[in-house]
Amino acid sequence: MPGRTPLPLPPRELPRVMFWRLRRNPLRRRSDLAQAWIGLGLTLAVPAATPLLMFLVGDAAQRHYARTAQHEAATRHHTTAVLVEDARSHPEPGSAEARQTLYPTQVRFTDAHGRTHTAHADAQPALPRGTTIRVWVDMDGDLTDPPLSPDQIRSRAMGSALIAVLGVHAAAALAYGTVHRVIQHHNLVAWETAWAATAPRWTTSP
Numbered sequence: 282m283p284g285r286t287p288l289p290l291p292p293r294e295l296p297r298v299m300f301w302r303l304r305r306n307p308l309r310r311r312s313d314l315a316q317a318w319i320g321l322g323l324t325l326a327v328p329a330a331t332p333l334l335m336f337l338v339g340d341a342a343q344r345h346y347a348r349t350a351q352h353e354a355a356t357r358h359h360t361t362a363v364l365v366e367d368a369r370s371h372p373e374p375g376s377a378e379a380r381q382t383l384y385p386t387q388v389r390f391t392d393a394h395g396r397t398h399t400a401h402a403d404a405q406p407a408l409p410r411g412t413t414i415r416v417w418v419d420m421d422g423d424l425t426d427p428p429l430s431p432d433q434i435r436s437r438a439m440g441s442a443l444i445a446v447l448g449v450h451a452a453a454a455l456a457y458g459t460v461h462r463v464i465q466h467h468n469l470v471a472w473e474t475a476w477a478a479t480a481p482r483w484t485t486s487p
Contacts, residue, residue, distance in 0.1 A: 312464045319460050327453045331446055339442035346434040353428035362390035362402055362416045364409070371406035379406055388414065392422035400424050 368386040371379035383403035391397050402416050402424055419425045429437075 310468065312468055316460060316464050320457055323453045323457055327450060330449070334449060335442040335446055338445040339438050342438040342441035343434065346429055346437050350429035350434055356420050357417050357425055357428060358393050359415055359427075360390055360392070360418055361413050362388035364404060364412045364414065365389050365399065367410050368404040368406055368408040368412075374407065382406055388416065390416060390418065390424075392418050393420065394422070396422055398422050 364386055366387045369384040371382055373379055382405075384406060385401040386404040386408070387399060388402045388404070389397060389399050398418075400423070402414065404412075404414055408414070417425050417427045
């Protein structure tokens with residue numbers, strides 16, 4: 282109604298519900314308090330450790346992939362291959378999709394030891410036989426991917442760090458879930474034991 286002062290909203294009870302195990306009350310069990318402290322410890326420890334974990338895992342992954350890139354650069358070489366057949370034609374020549382599509386095409390190339398090989402390499406559509414393309418070859422004379430680039434090293438290191446953080450959070454959640462189930466089982470056993478001692482006094486007829 283106009284001019285009527287709205288009633289104040291009741292205080293939110295969410296924090297009291299979330300942390301009821303930490304409040305002293307006659308119904309609280311020692312197992313409730315233990316579960317509360319374990320949950321609180323995990324809640325504080327995991328976020329606090331996340332930045333350090335990301336740095337350590339990311340740095341280790343960065344060094345690992347950097348060494349991998351150095352090894353690949355030392356054991357792979359860029360060489361010229363000649364198409365021994367016409368590359369497939371794209372159904373929509375000149376389209377953006379055609380410019381991004383590559384087709385496996387048979388090529389001939391020479392490895393670092395002077396041996397001639399024939400294999401299938403990705404080529405742009407409609408390239409005629411005899412066209413040369415650049416390919417990467419390993420020490421065994423097999424076609425391979427180019428060495429890892431700095432961007433690839435960076436993205437893989439970041440991915441490793443994120444996976445490690447997600448793994449820690451999942452492990453913490455699993456640990457708390459396990460603690461909850463163990464404590465719940467303990468409480469049920471204690472309740473059954475107490476009820477077995479109390480039930481006769483409640484059910485015995487006078």
